[in-house]
Amino acid sequence: MRGHIHPISSLIREANKIFFDTGFTFVEGPLVESEWYNFDALNVPKDHPARDMQDTFFIKDEKEMVLRTHTSPVQVRYMESQMKKGILPPYRIIVPGKVFRNEATDITHEAEFFQLEGLVVSDDTTLGHMKWTINHFLKKVFRDIEVETRYRPSFFPFVEPGLEVDMQLRGAKAPEKLRDRWIEMMGAGMVHPNVLKSAGVDSEKYRGFAFGMGLDRLAILRWGIDDIRLMHSADLRFINQF
Amino acid sequence: MKVSRNWLQRFFNEELPSAAALAEALTFHAFEIESVEALSKGSPRAVRGESSDNGNDWILDVKVTPNRGHDCLSHHGIAKEFSAILQLPMKSDPLREEVSLKPRYSDISLHIENANLCPRFVAAYIASIKVGPSPEWLRKHLESIGQKSVNNVVDATNFVMFDLGQPLHAFDAGKLHKKDNVYSLIIRPAKRGETVTGLDDKTYALNETMLAIVDGVASIVASIAGIKGGKPTGIDETTTDIILEGANWNGANIRKTSQALKLRTDASSRFEQVISPELAPYGVRACADLICEIAGGEVVGFVDEYPNKQQQTSISVDAGRINAILGSKLSDAEVGGALTRLDLPFTKSGDAFVIEPPFERLDLTVPEDIAEEVGRITGYDKIPPVELPPMSTKPEVNPNFYAAERAREEYVAKGYSEVYTSIFADDGERVIANKVDGVRPYLRTNLDIGLGIALERNVRNKDLLGLKQVKLFEIGTVWKDNKETIVFNSYCETPTNKDSVVSGERSGDKPLTDYISEILKQYDELPLSETKRYVPFSKYPFIVRDIALWVSAGTKEDDVLEIIRTHAGELLVLSELFDTFKKGERTSLAFRLVFQSFDRTLTDFDANERMASISSALKAKGFEIR
Numbered sequence: 001m002r003g004h005i006h007p008i009s010s011l012i013r014e015a016n017k018i019f020f021d022t023g024f025t026f027v028e029g030p031l032v033e034s035e036w037y038n039f040d041a042l043n044v045p046k047d048h049p050a051r052d053m054q055d056t057f058f059i060k061d062e063k064e065m066v067l068r069t070h071t072s073p074v075q076v077r078y079m080e081s082q083m084k085k086g087i088l089p090p091y092r093i094i095v096p097g098k099v100f101r102n103e104a105t106d107i108t109h110e111a112e113f114f115q116l117e118g119l120v121v122s123d124d125t126t127l128g129h130m131k132w133t134i135n136h137f138l139k140k141v142f143r144d145i146e147v148e149t150r151y152r153p154s155f156f157p158f159v160e161p162g163l164e165v166d167m168q169l170r171g172a173k174a175p176e177k178l179r180d181r182w183i184e185m186m187g188a189g190m191v192h193p194n195v196l197k198s199a200g201v202d203s204e205k206y207r208g209f210a211f212g213m214g215l216d217r218l219a220i221l222r223w224g225i226d227d228i229r230l231m232h233s234a235d236l237r238f239i240n241q242f
Numbered sequence: 243m244k245v246s247r248n249w250l251q252r253f254f255n256e257e258l259p260s261a262a263a264l265a266e267a268l269t270f271h272a273f274e275i276e277s278v279e280a281l282s283k284g285s286p287r288a289v290r291g292e293s294s295d296n297g298n299d300w301i302l303d304v305k306v307t308p309n310r311g312h313d314c315l316s317h318h319g320i321a322k323e324f325s326a327i328l329q330l331p332m333k334s335d336p337l338r339e340e341v342s343l344k345p346r347y348s349d350i351s352l353h354i355e356n357a358n359l360c361p362r363f364v365a366a367y368i369a370s371i372k373v374g375p376s377p378e379w380l381r382k383h384l385e386s387i388g389q390k391s392v393n394n395v396v397d398a399t400n401f402v403m404f405d406l407g408q409p410l411h412a413f414d415a416g417k418l419h420k421k422d423n424v425y426s427l428i429i430r431p432a433k434r435g436e437t438v439t440g441l442d443d444k445t446y447a448l449n450e451t452m453l454a455i456v457d458g459v460a461s462i463v464a465s466i467a468g469i470k471g472g473k474p475t476g477i478d479e480t481t482t483d484i485i486l487e488g489a490n491w492n493g494a495n496i497r498k499t500s501q502a503l504k505l506r507t508d509a510s511s512r513f514e515q516v517i518s519p520e521l522a523p524y525g526v527r528a529c530a531d532l533i534c535e536i537a538g539g540e541v542v543g544f545v546d547e548y549p550n551k552q553q554q555t556s557i558s559v560d561a562g563r564i565n566a567i568l569g570s571k572l573s574d575a576e577v578g579g580a581l582t583r584l585d586l587p588f589t590k591s592g593d594a595f596v597i598e599p600p601f602e603r604l605d606l607t608v609p610e611d612i613a614e615e616v617g618r619i620t621g622y623d624k625i626p627p628v629e630l631p632p633m634s635t636k637p638e639v640n641p642n643f644y645a646a647e648r649a650r651e652e653y654v655a656k657g658y659s660e661v662y663t664s665i666f667a668d669d670g671e672r673v674i675a676n677k678v679d680g681v682r683p684y685l686r687t688n689l690d691i692g693l694g695i696a697l698e699r700n701v702r703n704k705d706l707l708g709l710k711q712v713k714l715f716e717i718g719t720v721w722k723d724n725k726e727t728i729v730f731n732s733y734c735e736t737p738t739n740k741d742s743v744v745s746g747e748r749s750g751d752k753p754l755t756d757y758i759s760e761i762l763k764q765y766d767e768l769p770l771s772e773t774k775r776y777v778p779f780s781k782y783p784f785i786v787r788d789i790a791l792w793v794s795a796g797t798k799e800d801d802v803l804e805i806i807r808t809h810a811g812e813l814l815v816l817s818e819l820f821d822t823f824k825k826g827e828r829t830s831l832a833f834r835l836v837f838q839s840f841d842r843t844l845t846d847f848d849a850n851e852r853m854a855s856i857s858s859a860l861k862a863k864g865f866e867i868r
Contacts, residue, residue: 001657002654002655002657003653003654003655003656003657003658003659003660003713004654004659004660005650005654005659005660005771006659006660006661006662007771007773008662009650009660010770010771013647013768013770014770014771016643016765017765017770020637020765022630023630023632023633023636023637024637025637025638025640026637026639026640026643027640028640028642028643030726031665031719031726032672032685032721032726046494047493047494047497048308049308049497049514052501057674057675057676057677058674058675058676059672059673059674059675060672060673060674060675061675062672067674090633092630092633092637098665098719102676102677102678103678104678104679105679111666111678111679112664112665112666120630124566126566126567126568126569126628127567127568127569127570127617127622127625128568128569128570128625128626128627128628129569129627129628129629129630131569131625131626131627131628132627132628132629132630133630135627136629150270150623151622151623151625152269152270152274152622153270153271153272153273153307153614153618153622154274154307155307155308155309155310160608160610160611160613160614161567161568161610161613161614161617161618162307162614163622164274175775190567190610190613192610193608193610207566207567223773223774223775223776224775224776225776226776226778231662232662232663232664234661234662234663234692234695234696234699234700234714234716235699235700235703236659236661236700236703236707236709236712236714237703237706237707237779238776238779239659239660239661240659240707241773241776241777242771242773242776
């Protein structure tokens, strides 16, 4: 009898396939990250509320080291390493991986969870490309369920313009609980020129977009999972259903 | 921030659209809306807000984004958004008018020690007021957004804060000290040990990181700068003369102080977002005028210390750049039109729009900011999705992920299931300094412990899972020998006769690279989950029963299972054939049945009853129960 892979792994496998076919390279980065990559390089200045103690796990006796709060630091790490190798854009990467928020856990919150980051940089990338990429991914991942998206203004320091993406599942194949409801799916936007500068990329010549979504959340919607804590429960009553 | 439709209406001649239409306009062009509420006869009632006639007022709870905390934590700011989005002209814009701080008042000596912490300090001396209740209109506006009416003077300061965004504070001039007929206000860091009792009757212990407004004559802290006024100099019914303060404070310092004192006020939450020092005179003037209107009195004069002048920013961007960012095809006229709607003054220099944002729009600094303004006002829905062009090079294969996928496939094929356990542990080399729940603060050095706990838990559910043996693996990060590495670990249970002992075969942490013989240019085609929906499982204990029976040759096990399932009822969650042997003409079939309820703990009685019903059904079909 075959065993089962974890639903998050299954989603990452599927996401990687969708994005690989569109030219994206799977990239990773460290979970213990410097404040520079996690915040400063992403245009989150020292006094920004997002850097407050209560959100971020700090490593004791290690100066300015944190558990990364998002997968976005890998944007800067990747671009920087490419530039050092003399490889100029275009870049297309996805970064699936674990991230951390220092908060109490409950049915919808986990201190450790998974994110999927995407980054596209070239000399002609537009918000239109971003919309296509996100729509394409959601349509593929929800397979035969009809997916509608909408884009709203929002704010994240590392993108400008910054947007929020809502999704709606439609039609008979959509789960009844979710059908025809707008659900917040991810933050996205055009890479802030300061982020490109942090990575040593010429922000006059190159532009890009980035997006980041919770994979646990995506799994919850895709399979109708009722408690986010199941993801890290290591409970086969859960895992063996996938 | 709570925004009242009636309050917003003050900025417009034309009637505003319904609350629902207002909410929709903000949602797609500016901010998320947390709620829309109708206020009818003073009692809030959550409704969807289709019609404006249903209630006396409508309250929108607007989630102002941090970049717009400079200008949108006020009815004025939100009114400007509506003006731009809905193309509704405002009656007039108070912040675009000239503001006069005349005459000057010379009987306050003002000293700012550090201009970085207090870029501007404006005050008005108002004499001969009469403190009393506020007029009906003012009370209604404040109460509509959940504020309590205090008295006409305090209400006026609050009204102007929620109206224009400038926090204000009124000191009772009679309770401040004078020397040679001159007041002295010193803005300086507090001294360790200084305390002040706030208007909330709580006493706050200050230290040198916190900024205070000090009565310089008496050397007493009169207020925690930008956060809370002091009780001893507060307004009461005996007050006749006031010093009305409208200052500008350093956002980061206010935030730190407010956190340290665990004191967040409507004033501090505005200052910590950083507001323009140019706003202060508008706030003080508007508030002074309002106080004179509703509390009598007269403005004797103003003081204004403005050591750090705000510089005018200028952003140059052409339509080509905006279109290149947005993927739009906006003409010069359309871009110009959007800027005009947004009240962003510009001049043209060749193709470029040279924009000089109004003082309160501290968020606008680079061309991308202007692209966002134009994009959101013209609407992101207008931007067509465009397929990504093909890449000239193939994406690279990630060695770690490639190896991880190899390992997954190898172990799943052998019957192992994959788990993710927590990276937090009771012991390790690196430790979290500030873990909120305080438990397991270390970063794990291995996967063994987590996997061990996981195995033990799952062994208890083996029958429910229909497994003879629990086999687990994990691919995860560990922090060992000063390195962060991704490792593989597996744990296979060795079933024993003793119920209480779980033992098994462990692989120990192995580097992922063990799974890479060669990395191909393409990932393997691996199966994806075909599961449609997750089915919640019961959290209650289950009961296992076995039943064995003799059947004649030719009897199909599925037919027997069908009878069992029919008579077992809803409590049967798993049933399978687990043993079979032949004796002469007859065959023995043994089935394992698992019973469980979704809403209670089952008893032996429940299981016995189900088993009895199954047995009699099988007997009735002529089977002999062993």
